[in-house]
Amino acid sequence: MRAEIFSQPVLDNCQYMSAFVKSTVREMGSARAPFTCDAWNSLEVLAKISEVAGIELIPAMDYEIAAINISVNDQTVPIFNASHSKEEEFPAFAWHRDSYYPFVCVTMLSDCVGMTGGETALKTASGEIMKVRGPAMGTAVVMQGRYIEHQALKAYGGHERISMVTSFRAKSPHVRDESALTDVRPISNLSELYTQYTRYRLELLEERVRDCLKKEYYRESAKRPFDIPTMRKFLVEQKEFIESMIEELIK
Structure with a gap:
């Protein structure tokens, strides 16, 4: 090393x-x-x-x-x-x-x-x-x-x-991710840093959405009613996840 x-x-x-x-x-x-x-x-x-x-x-x-x-x-x-x-x-x-x-x-x-x-x-x-x-x-x-x-x-x-x-x-992907770029932004190539940060965060979001879809397919096939509070909670969490990304991507 x-x-x-x-x-x-x-x-x-x-x-x-x-x-x-x-x-x-x-x-x-x-x-x-x-x-x-x-x-x-x-x-x-x-x-x-x-x-x-x-x-x-x-x-x-x-x-x-x-x-x-x-x-x-x-x-x-x-x-x-x-x-x-x-x-x-x-x-x-x-x-x-x-x-x-x-x-x-x-x-x-x-x-x-x-x-x-x-x-x-x-x-x-x-x-x-x-x-x-x-x-x-x-x-x-x-x-x-x-x-x-x-x-x-x-x-x-x-x-x-x-x-x-x-x-x-x-x-x-289900563990809360609070990664931030505050300290590393001034000592990084921003284009490369933002590329990798965006990629892994979107991959986490993709995995979360796919998992949610699987649960929805299973719920529907089991003839269970739509769970409004659970879905709203999931969507709010992903909204906050995306908003935190937006806050990090600055010039």
């Missing part, structure tokens, strides 16, 4: 900057990053991620395989120790909630030997701060970053913090 991230085609075509993070690699695609894309689409990896999440997941869309956040120090930072105060645990990225996809898998791509810090910190509903176990190269954290306030803490004793963020959504 590191070899593909730092390959010349990716460096030439896939680097973005934003106010939130100074260096992000996005939209590598299967042509420039075949191993990375194959890995995140493999049945074995998806099964493990789904097991952790407690629901069957698939990549949100090909465009989101994957986003790589790169934080590099100009010089080696002294190793953090217990004498540091809480204020000295500076974050690599600010406190935030993801305003895009329901689930993310954050994978550490840096060699963490001799490094202290670099954890993902989570803020609970009571305001308590919890830290995910210290990272190591190849370890990953699956979380619902859209709903949990979190940040990446700064790493000490290391020269870099490179994390790969892959976004996921529920495989079932």
Whole structure:
């Protein structure tokens, strides 16, 4: 994965900057990053991620395989120790909630030997701060970053913090999909982003309508009366689904 991230085609075509993070690699695609894309689409990896999440997941869309956040120090930072105060645990990225996809898998791509810090910190509903176990190269954290306030803490004793963020959504078309493009819109090719977003959302809508039709055929063949409240509820949900799409497709 590191070899593909730092390959010349990716460096030439896939680097973005934003106010939130100074260096992000996005939209590598299967042509420039075949191993990375194959890995995140493999049945074995998806099964493990789904097991952790407690629901069957698939990549949100090909465009989101994957986003790589790169934080590099100009010089080696002294190793953090217990004498540091809480204020000295500076974050690599600010406190935030993801305003895009329901689930993310954050994978550490840096060699963490001799490094202290670099954890993902989570803020609970009571305001308590919890830290995910210290990272190591190849370890990953699956979380619902859209709903949990979190940040990446700064790493000490290391020269870099490179994390790969892959976004996921529920495989079932019947699970509520609240994906939004707020954070990713400024660091994306909008034509490609909107194409893939529209495609997967319309596919979900198509599956929902087909399922509704099957139920209607069955109801009619069973000589059962038309269920007005149920049909109205279904139609309102799909109307809200389409309206949320319209809100996301802006220039």
